[in-house]
Amino acid sequence: MSTAPRTVSTTRKPKEEVADVSSEAGGTEYLETLLGYNASRAAHTLVSHFIRGVGSFDLRTVDFSVLSVIGHWPGVTSRQLCQQLNVLPPNMVVLLRDLDKRGLIERQPHPTDRRAVGLLLSTSGKALMKKAEKAASAADLLGSTRLSSAERKNLVRLLQKIYISAA
Amino acid sequence: MSTAPRTVSTTRKPKEEVADVSSEAGGTEYLETLLGYNASRAAHTLVSHFIRGVGSFDLRTVDFSVLSVIGHWPGVTSRQLCQQLNVLPPNMVVLLRDLDKRGLIERQPHPTDRRAVGLLLSTSGKALMKKAEKAASAADLLGSTRLSSAERKNLVRLLQKIYISAA
DNA sequence: TATTGTTATACTCTATAACTATA
DNA sequence: TATAGTTATAGAGTATAACAATA
Numbered sequence A, B: 001m002s003t004a005p006r007t008v009s010t011t012r013k014p015k016e017e018v019a020d021v022s023s024e025a026g027g028t029e030y031l032e033t034l035l036g037y038n039a040s041r042a043a044h045t046l047v048s049h050f051i052r053g054v055g056s057f058d059l060r061t062v063d064f065s066v067l068s069v070i071g072h073w074p075g076v077t078s079r080q081l082c083q084q085l086n087v088l089p090p091n092m093v094v095l096l097r098d099l100d101k102r103g104l105i106e107r108q109p110h111p112t113d114r115r116a117v118g119l120l121l122s123t124s125g126k127a128l129m130k131k132a133e134k135a136a137s138a139a140d141l142l143g144s145t146r147l148s149s150a151e152r153k154n155l156v157r158l159l160q161k162i163y164i165s166a167a
Numbered sequence C: 001t002a003t004t005g006t007t008a009t010a011c012t013c014t015a016t017a018a019c020t021a022t023a
Numbered sequence D: 001t002a003t004a005g006t007t008a009t010a011g012a013g014t015a016t017a018a019c020a021a022t023a
Helices: A034-057 A061-072 A078-085 A088-099 A123-142 A149-163 B035-057 B060-070 B079-083 B090-100 B123-142 B150-161
Strands: A105-108 A118-121 B107-111 B117-121
Touching: A034 A061, A034 A105, A034 A123, A034 A149, A034 B035, A034 B060, A034 B090, A034 B123, A034 B150, A061 A078, A061 A088, A061 B035, A078 A088, A088 B107, A118 A123, A118 B079, A123 B117, A149 B079, A149 B090, A149 B150, B035 B060, B035 B150, B060 B079, B060 B090, B060 B117, B060 B123, B079 B090, B079 B117, B090 B150, B123 B150
Parallel strands: none
Antiparallel strands: A105 A118, B107 B117
């Protein structure tokens, strides 16, 4: 159930090779019946578009997600980010350290819990994310140009039906 | 654009914290507008179900995919698998070596190209995949129980519209 | 000159154990 | 006793360079 590119083998010749029994889909005909395979491949395509569009801001998907959540939930703690974005605490530490080094986020004492630290976007972090979210949205649309607006909306709904309230 | 679990922070209290301005979605409201984010999360959910259902066969998604393609395209070469499943040749080598060690695949000389090796499922590989594909299909359905049959079909169609003929 | 399969290796990502300060 | 943040490190996954055999 790996993702795959759309590059198709150039060396295959339609009829003369030994094993060309069921190669219309290049052997993936079963895999293509699985939602997991299809969702993984679509996600891979969309993430590729994301990287092309947002990579110039020097943000990986996980950096972008973290900054987006902080931006939309100012004061969020590291632990809450971990839960929301499925990142383990030790890995979040280095991630936040790097974003802090770049001056994109600020840390403030948590109002009620002295163990915790509230996270905020800095002024430059806000400016960056304003541009980055615009670029991300454009890249996301570019990755789904073959979908109508209604299809896109429907796709979001169906995908959320899978991951909301599920593991 | 990372994936996320559905575990929601337990420490947040609705009104008394500093930054509870826009936390209905836990800060992910923008991310949820992106197909890439939604597809990644849905894929993560479905792959989790896959692992629960197929992991007992000691097959990762990539092993399963490779075996499935070999099964449905007997005689396929390592290079063709790489292209079809987005795995780099050096990594495919160790993957195939392990599957070979386990007796799940066999290698035969390629009929026309003496550099290449054709891959086949062994008898036990076929037997394993018969059970594993059944388990994978069941797990995939389990991961999408909230979808009707029509919705599922539609979802596959929409996802393929994204990754077919796209990068 | 290009391609298949391969080795060796580096790099990134993800996961685990354990510590401190605080709840 | 449990949790937030952290350190150090191990392990898995992914990527690059280079080689021999063959096209």
